[in-house]
Amino acid sequence: MPVERELHTPEARQLLELTRELVDKELIPRAAHDEEHGTFPREVFTTLGEAGLLGLPYPSEYGGGDQPYEVYLQVVEELARGWLAVGLGVSVHSLSAYPVAEFGTDEQRAALLPSMLEGHTLGAYCLSETTSGSDAAALTTRAEPTGDGYLVNGAKSWITHGGRADHYTLFARTGAPDSGGKGISCLHVPADTPGLGSAAPERKMGMNSSPTAGVLFDDVRLPADALIGEENKGFGIALSALDSGRLGIAACSVGLAQAALDAAVSYSRERHQFGRPVGDFQGLNFTLADMATQVAASRELYLSAARLRDAGRPFGERAAMAKLMASDTAMRVATDTVQVLGGSGYTRDFPAERYMREAKVLQIVEGTNQIQRMVIGRHLAERA
Structure with a gap:
């Protein structure tokens, strides 16, 4: 179900609408089949590049979209809602372009970025x-x-x-x-x-x-x-890139959690027991309410980190918090979705079990959540 978002420009709203259309028409219908068969959707990244969605946070002079990170991350979230492999793939591709964009020479940017940002290379x-x-x-x-x-x-x-x-x-x-x-x-x-x-x-x-x-x-x-x-001096580049990359994983986590929540809510309205939808029972209704709250809170946390980044302010600590909370939320919400669906949630006829399997990796990539806690703790110690 569409999530209400506070977007400040007509262009940003159009980008989200375009992304949702691509997700609903192109990604969701094939995600389960391609995951089952291990098919890498390389052409999808070309399509995203042609649609202007692959280089959103980078300069337009090199083929990018001149969009704030806050908008880029919401596009990544939408992609992950439809198919985590695509959302995460976009985040990783953007991560690979970051050193050239931020630390490369003018000649390197001109030679390398256009093909990266327009989807010609991955x-x-x-x-x-x-x-x-x-x-x-x-x-x-x-x-x-x-x-x-x-x-x-x-x-x-x-x-x-x-x-x-x-x-x-x-x-x-x-x-x-x-x-x-x-x-x-x-x-x-x-x-x-x-x-x-x-x-x-x-x-x-x-x-x-x-x-x-x-x-x-x-x-x-x-x-x-x-x-x-x-x-x-490359290690500093790597750490700088990872701060931004963690926000990409946070956005992916929220996208996956939203997909799981949508599946749980839909099933709770369609499944009837004792003469009424199972979602009407307080025990299940409270579970869904907790899931929705966790997803919304995780979204606001990654967006707050993105706004710090867009304002040129330190955002590493908030990025670690966002990655930690959002990926833990994705795991929790995906697990709860399997429980809401009961026996159906444990079968491959429904997407819940796939969401649960996919959510686990989000607690590991771009620095495990134990590492995120170390990063956050280090920032706290520095302020003490």
Whole structure:
């Protein structure tokens, strides 16, 4: 069901209406089938780019939409309401474009951003490794400076769009092995670069239409202009990108939670027991009320963080809060939806069980919720 939103411009309202139309006509009808068969909807991202929905928070001079983050995130939420793999895919693609947009040279922006923002290429974000997931500064993939560029060797893990992306935003060590976060650089790597490969896709409990795979670098040679930002200063870029990326995951979480809530409310009105809709019984009615309150509160929290970002104010703490609350809400609401549907909720004839399987990953990606609590606690300690 449509959610009332406070949008301040006619253009923003039109973008949300366009997104809802695409979701209802193009995404929802095929989501269950493609998830069941593990079909990656690559053409959907091209369609979103052609519709102007793939580069909303970026400058129009490079093919973006000049929209505030507050509007962009609501578009991501709507996409996730229809199909989480698409909403999360847009968030990851936007994350992959962020270093070029914010830290690249004018020449790099002009050369790379238009194809990213218009949907001609799809990106992936390569930070995580098998032994350095939450401890990202401990990464070991090496980009050895060669004088005229870099020689990259190593492997990245859990990469959304791994093996299917057209380009990879790579974080690799260019400093000494023990340099920690002070020896990491950000590099742009086209997918057709010799020596770049991918592992077999992970076999996941959900999000089957979104490929997740390791990305392998075997003597990958990159030119000097592959470097984004300053050498050995890439870890700051990664952390800055993740603050924005966490808001994307928060929006995805709210979209999924809204879809689950809609399914629960619809079923509670259609299912009759003891001569009346089950939603009329107080026990179930209170559950639905709690679910709706949690979804609305999570939405307002991510929007408040987006407004801070749009105003140029610090928003990292609020982004961590939004990701934490929204993804926990998605898990709780999806679980409650299965309970509302009873036996039907446990079958694949209804979307509730898929929502529950998909919700779990939102508590893990872009920093686990334990990491979000650490980030929030660190901010609290700094103010004490």
